[in-house]
Amino acid sequence: MIEQIFTLTGGNEKVVEKVILDENLHYMHVIINQSDGFPEHYTNAVVYMTVMRGIVSLQLGDQDYYAYPAGTVLKIPSNTKMILNNFNPETLELILIKAPPPDVLPE
Numbered sequence: 001m002i003e004q005i006f007t008l009t010g011g012n013e014k015v016v017e018k019v020i021l022d023e024n025l026h027y028m029h030v031i032i033n034q035s036d037g038f039p040e041h042y043t044n045a046v047v048y049m050t051v052m053r054g055i056v057s058l059q060l061g062d063q064d065y066y067a068y069p070a071g072t073v074l075k076i077p078s079n080t081k082m083i084l085n086n087f088n089p090e091t092l093e094l095i096l097i098k099a100p101p102p103d104v105l106p107e
Helices: none
Strands: 013-021 027-031 036-042 047-054 055-060 066-070 073-076 081-086 093-099
Touching: 036 093, 055 093
Parallel strands: none
Antiparallel strands: 013 027, 027 093, 036 081, 047 073, 047 093, 055 066, 055 081
């Protein structure tokens, strides 16, 4: 086979999976439920975020929270302060792509 095949976890349980981590990009799949999220941190690369289902609430830099529904694609600059939450009862599912990838792999 020439191609590589990767599989995403389905369902509604919390998932933070590093699907592809290579020299071209980092491709991550995230599922989180209501009242869950990521604490304040600074992006370590340009982040392309696709909201697959649910509504993501993001606080970027010094802005207030904004809510982005399924079907939204965001481009977040590197070194941006970010807080990500799911304040809604619907399960939130995201695809996060970092390209180019950061020099240090995420834990």
